[in-house]
Amino acid sequence: MDALRKCDVLIAGAGPAGLASALYLLKRRPEFGGRIVALDKAAHPRFKVCAGGLIPKTLRALDELGIRLDVPAVDIVKGEARTEVGNVDLSRGDVLCRVIRRDQFDAMLARHARDAGLEIIAHCRVLDVAQNDGGVRVDTDRGPFKTHVLIGADGSGSRVRRAAFDSAKDAVGRALMVDVPVNPELAREFIERRYVFDFRCIAGGISGYCWSFPCLIEGWPHLNLGIYDQLPREDRGSAGEQALMLSQLHKAFPELPLDGLERRTMSWHAFPIRWFQRFDRYASGRVLLAGDAAGVDPLMGEGISCAFEHGKYAAAAVAGFLDGDVEALTKYDDALHRGSIGRKLAILGFAARNFYGRRHRAFFRVASISRRAQEIGVDWYNGAAHLDELPPAALVARWARAVLFGGSVR
Ligand SMILES: Cc1cc2nc3c(=O)[nH]c(=O)nc-3n(C[C@H](O)[C@H](O)[C@H](O)COP(=O)(O)OP(=O)(O)OC[C@H]3O[C@@H](n4cnc5c(N)ncnc54)[C@H](O)[C@@H]3O)c2cc1C
Structure with missing residues (x-):
């Protein structure tokens, strides 16, 4: 496939943000079926470093799209936040979160999007983006594409962002995770269907928290353990940061057999998470950014609900633009700043600055009142x-x- 391929809407990345954009657009305008193409460097089902927690907001988005969650999931009904000034019970009497595996979840979304009329081209890596008055040219390792509108949904390391936007490197956090097989009759997370967030690593130099989520991997009970650092410090170097994160994760869950983490005999995965910044732009000419490529929750690194929310706004903007509203794409940028998602991410940014800042104990104390x-x-x-x-x-x-x-x- 090396000849120039033309389409109306091109989506770089077929993760939750890219697929949600397509699903919302095709729900709104079914006649766009066959006119939207998504490119992904991988093929579904593919592994994604993620704990797979779907918060109720994401579950509502699935309902809105008419998608039944038909992949294995563990429903969480209890929650606990451990802080230096005491523990907080997060339980609310109903489901707090459903924990899925991303290979299965994303493949499910891709199936629904294909059924609605999205063409997904797998093993196709976006390399470069150039705009002119007539549209957007996207170069890939399988040839060039030309499109009226491009949605950059290619994750935290977005090529689209680098090619078409100013890229602020300082807004990228780091998370790492490990899956540990457990006996569900002994693990409290399975017995009580509970997740745990442990913020005590802030005292150890991490701007974030450790987590433990019960999950099923090919039917087998596991705990997904991980640690998120919103502000990895450059002076530690990559290896130093990694060593600190692993030791803090180990410290948060001393009851688990995690000795292999530091000795590297246990396999763990690290991945960046780009977070929302108020001064970032999300539309540039005919190119939009969505999901991690745009930036998600700075406090917890939660991004699947943002991916759906961005997808919904992107679909509205693209439909308006193709109908002749020349301001539609600029309105997308405005919606991501001033709409409910922008307000929520700005508040979470404020919370991150305080709960992960020098006076974190005081903020946790106030929050515990x-x-x-x-x-x-x-x-x-x-x-x-x-x-x-x-x-x-x-x-x-x-x-x-x-x-x-x-x-x-x-
Ligand atoms: C350890 C960890 C745990 C997390 N846990 C949670 C959680 O429990 N709940 C939650 O809500 N969020 C969680 N997140 C965040 C969540 O994973 C992301 O916010 C979410 O995946 C964002 O979706 P996306 O579609 O924007 O990007 P992605 O899921 O990263 O999808 C991007 C897609 O683009 C493709 N791609 C990338 N580059 C190119 C290219 N150049 N050309 C073509 N295709 C390309 C990729 O193959 C991928 O399919 C976690 C993140 C990490 C790292």
Whole structure:
């Protein structure tokens, strides 16, 4: 395939952001079937370094798209955050999260997108992007493409971002994970269907947390353990950062057989996570960025719900643009900054600066004062009852009412 290939909409990357963009666009405009192409350097099902936690907001997006989650999942109903000033119970009486494996989940999304009319070209790596008045030219290792609009959904190391946008290197965190087989009758995470977040590594120099999620790998119970550092320090060097992350992960879960981590006899995976910055741009001419390529949650590194949210906005923008609205793509940039997703990511950025900053103990102490405030925080984060979409004043009023007078926060 070396001759120039033309299409109306081209999507670089067939992960959740690229596939959600296609699914929302084809739901809105089924007649675009056959006119949208996604390129991916891999082929589904493919491994992706990810803990696979789907928060309720993501589950609602799947409902909206009419997609039933038909891959193995562990439903989490209890949660615990460990901090230096005490533990917080995150349980809310219903499902907090569903833990899937990304190879299966992404392949499921790809199947639905293909059925709706998306063409996916696998083993096709995007190399470069150039724009002119007539459209966008995308060079790949399988030949050139020409498109009216390009959605860059090619992950944290986005080629599209590098080619068409100013790339801020300082907004990339790092996460690493390991899957440990466990006896489900002995592991508390399986017995109680509980996930654990451990923020005590902040005192050890990590701007982030460790986690433990129960999951199923080919039917076998495992714990997915990992650690996220929002601000890896350059002076530690890559090897030093890695060694620190592994030792902090080991320290967070001393009851587990993790000796092999530092000795490298256990296999673990590391991956970057690009996070949202207020001054970044998400549209440049006829090119949009979505998902990790744009930037996701700075506090927790959660990105699947952002991928769906970006996909929804991108679909609206692209449909408007193809209908002749020349401002539609600029409105996408505006929506990602000022819409509910932009507001949420900006608040999470503020939270990250404080909870991972020098006065983190004081912030955790304040956060531990009110159980009601914690509940609303969890619900807001998870998008329960659309709380995260409320304008700031309405959210503060709801929060103040719940804290001062009791009653439901939802
Ligand atoms: C250790 C770890 C744990 C995580 N845990 C969670 C979690 O529990 N819950 C959660 O919500 N988020 C989690 N995340 C974040 C989540 O994985 C991402 O936010 C999410 O995958 C973003 O989706 P995306 O489609 O933007 O990018 P990706 O999932 O990275 O998809 C990008 C796609 O683009 C393709 N691609 C890349 N470069 C090119 C190229 N040049 N040409 C063509 N194709 C290309 C890739 O093959 C891939 O298919 C975690 C991340 C890490 C690293």
